[in-house]
Amino acid sequence: MIKVLIVEDDPMVAQINKKYSESIENFTVIKICKDGKEAFSYIKENNVDLVILDIYMPKLNGVDLLKKMRKNQILTDVIAVTAAQNVEKVDQVFKYGVVDYLIKPFEYKRFKEALDKFMLKYKLLHEKTIVEQKDLDKITNIKNKNSKTQLKKGLNIRTLNRIRSCIECYKQTSFTNDDIAEKLKLSRITIRRYMEYMVSIQELKSEIEYGPIGRPKNIYVKGE
CATH class of the missing domain: 3.40.50.2300 (Response regulator)
Known part of the structure; x- marks a missing residue:
């Protein structure tokens, strides 16, 4: 806290x-x-x-x-x-x-x-022992997250920033599409579109988890 x-x-x-x-x-x-x-x-x-x-x-x-x-x-x-x-x-x-x-x-x-x-x-600065340039760039806003040119057609910058804020404050290092959808009270389909976009620009990493029953699900990890 x-x-x-x-x-x-x-x-x-x-x-x-x-x-x-x-x-x-x-x-x-x-x-x-x-x-x-x-x-x-x-x-x-x-x-x-x-x-x-x-x-x-x-x-x-x-x-x-x-x-x-x-x-x-x-x-x-x-x-x-x-x-x-x-x-x-x-x-x-x-x-x-x-x-x-x-x-x-x-x-x-x-x-x-x-x-x-x-x-x-x-x-x-509190969770890492070594800081890389890309970490410092995040702090100093070298990469402009609000640039509309980075957005795919149909995505909204306000929704994207809501999802970013939620992920930044999320306690677990990995999470599913459903986890974020539940937090923000948005549809899973909407969240999935934004999170796949964040994977494409390397803000998130995506891994597939295979359970004993049912379809495999995507697990998202915060980008390093």
Whole structure:
């Protein structure tokens, strides 16, 4: 379970961010802090995987909190969530190593994309002992998954990304067409079309499993 700390001085926004975070599988909010000073005290004493951080706050603002974290070798990943659109401020925040930067007001879809991006990085860097170039390309989005030119006729990018997100968060390394169809409440025929496409672009691998009775079935494995 990914432990999330929300740092936000607006109670309503903090609760929205909490609701959004916990609606995504494998994320749990362990604490909400109203300013950077409170957040720094908490981070020093507790294990936190991800900080969702507002920039403009009393006592210790988001940028100063980031500086203090890095100065004290606290390398926890951070997603900045703020109304700040100043180019200099955005550049400064990225230089302190934030995973993503969301400008208020934002939609749930964009928030989920930020957490999905973090989860991809987290899994790649925590589940492997050796990282290959193709792994780093996934983290840095070198390969643009949203490119419509990659899609076969009749496939929809939103459906494809829903399936990708489901697979990325799926606990087992192998799964069937039926497993994903049940999770997403979509037809098996629809899921099969998309998963065969993902096999064709090497995002998944497909193996055939022969049971003692009945027809053989395809088992899908996450691409390396």
